[in-house]
Amino acid sequence: MTCEEAEVLLHALIDGELDAGHAREVEAHIEGCPHCAELMQEYREISQAMAATDLRYKAPLELRRRIEKALPQPQAAPSRRSVLRGFAMGSAVSAMAATGLVAIVLRNDDAQRIEAEVVSAHLRSLQAGHLIDVVSTDQHTVKPWFNGKLDVSPPVIDLTAQGFTLVGGRLDYVDARAIGAVVYKRRQHVINLFVAQTANTERRAAKISTLQGFNIRRWSDRGLNYWAVSDIGADELTEFGDKFETAMQANKEG
Amino acid sequence: MVVNTSQDDPEKARRFREAALPYLDDAYTLARYLLRDAADAEDAVQDCYLRAYKHFDSYRGPAMKPWLFAILRNVCRAEFARRKTAPTAVEEVPESAEQAPMWHETPDNPERQMLRRFDGDVVRKLIAALAEPFRETFVLREIQNLSYREIADVAAVPVGTVMSRLARARAMLRTAWLAEQEQVK
Numbered sequence: 001m002t003c004e005e006a007e008v009l010l011h012a013l014i015d016g017e018l019d020a021g022h023a024r025e026v027e028a029h030i031e032g033c034p035h036c037a038e039l040m041q042e043y044r045e046i047s048q049a050m051a052a053t054d055l056r057y058k059a060p061l062e063l064r065r066r067i068e069k070a071l072p073q074p075q076a077a078p079s080r081r082s083v084l085r086g087f088a089m090g091s092a093v094s095a096m097a098a099t100g101l102v103a104i105v106l107r108n109d110d111a112q113r114i115e116a117e118v119v120s121a122h123l124r125s126l127q128a129g130h131l132i133d134v135v136s137t138d139q140h141t142v143k144p145w146f147n148g149k150l151d152v153s154p155p156v157i158d159l160t161a162q163g164f165t166l167v168g169g170r171l172d173y174v175d176a177r178a179i180g181a182v183v184y185k186r187r188q189h190v191i192n193l194f195v196a197q198t199a200n201t202e203r204r205a206a207k208i209s210t211l212q213g214f215n216i217r218r219w220s221d222r223g224l225n226y227w228a229v230s231d232i233g234a235d236e237l238t239e240f241g242d243k244f245e246t247a248m249q250a251n252k253e254g
Numbered sequence: 255m256v257v258n259t260s261q262d263d264p265e266k267a268r269r270f271r272e273a274a275l276p277y278l279d280d281a282y283t284l285a286r287y288l289l290r291d292a293a294d295a296e297d298a299v300q301d302c303y304l305r306a307y308k309h310f311d312s313y314r315g316p317a318m319k320p321w322l323f324a325i326l327r328n329v330c331r332a333e334f335a336r337r338k339t340a341p342t343a344v345e346e347v348p349e350s351a352e353q354a355p356m357w358h359e360t361p362d363n364p365e366r367q368m369l370r371r372f373d374g375d376v377v378r379k380l381i382a383a384l385a386e387p388f389r390e391t392f393v394l395r396e397i398q399n400l401s402y403r404e405i406a407d408v409a410a411v412p413v414g415t416v417m418s419r420l421a422r423a424r425a426m427l428r429t430a431w432l433a434e435q436e437q438v439k
Contacts, residue, residue: 059282
């Protein structure tokens with residue numbers, strides 16, 4: 001091999017793009033050629049330094065908005081009828097709880113704010129190319145990864161056999177606190193399961209709500225609050241939550 | 255069987271957003287380097303996403319990023335044509351640009367030490383100064399982490415061309431970096 005050839009091929013070697021045969025040829029040449037060896041070493045260092053330098057640009061928020069607006073909306077607007085039904089239900093609940101109205105309103109406000117934050121975190125995870133910090137379908141890899149990163153160890157349960165594939169875990173921020181997100185997939189749909197500590201250890205049954213077209217299933221158990229967020233249907237999200245809770249129960253008893 | 259091909263199919267819109275929007279920063283980064291202008295880059299990326307949505311039915315995967323990039327590249331080339339400043343062809347690259355004195359330093363040269371940490375702004379400027387085909391190949395490889403095969407598909411050239419362009423791009427960038435260091439001193 002000539003130096004001229006090696007000077008081109010060494011780049012492919014650095015990039016891991018050469019097949020074994022060519023890689024051996026280039027390596028053989030480099031071993032016997034101080035000039036090319038020097039060059040190889042130098043380009044390797046440049047490549048590493050380049051990878052360590054932030055050379056990317058961030059798309060302006062305005063551009064993101066423009067594109068979002070120009071694309072057809074993914075979710076049909078809720079029909080007038082369902083809005084009215086929701087409203088009627090809301091009034092019935094308020095009437096029943098008239099005495100504790102203030103407390104309920106305050107708690108709902110807080111819960112709604114956190115739900116909005118959880119949905120934002122879900123959206124961020126889909127859009128910023130930052131869905132997963134630790135990629136693994138193995139619960140025994142994902143769970144230890146959270147250790148030392150959070151004040152709580154989120155339960156990581158493999159539900160692949162039940163039709164919800166565990167794909168990894170991520171650190172996120174909700175309510176100005178670090179929070180664990182365990183990521184599942186159902187077909188091509190992402191389910192983020194956010195887990196945070198709560199002072200309240202009593203079990204609270206699941207509630208399904210909808211925000212910005214996303215379904216949220218919220219429940220509490222043994223000092224942990226859970227929010228499962230996804231664009232899958234409420235029935236499927238309920239199924240996910242039920243299977244998760246059943247598996248949790250089985251884990252404790254087993 | 256009736257296939258819904260409506261442009262406003264909400265399921266298609268949802269799938270497209272989920273598949274394509276995560277690459278918005280990548281697309282914008284590529285457009286910035288190709289067009290060297292922030293406003294033009296924004297327009298090109300928006301145009302790219304709308305075109306991609308239109309052709310989403312024919313998308314067969316598997317990698318969304320190179321597919322978007324190929325569309326974006328076409329949009330950028332249309333922009334070049336509009337500017338009437340066609341990108342420098344490979345043949346027109348000045349000889350000096352590729353005549354890099356690559357082996358004139360000793361291994362302990364202090365410049366070697368400087369190479370280990372780059373100043374992002376300086377490197378961005380140096381990349382922007384590369385002639386178009388080299389800049390494109392370099393950005394797709396070093397910043398977008400595409401494989402040679404993917405770069406070849408995006409740029410519609412053989413893999414061998416990708417390899418030689420990348421080698422020359424790196425040589426030019428290295429020379430420019432050393433010259434920059436020379437000036438600083």
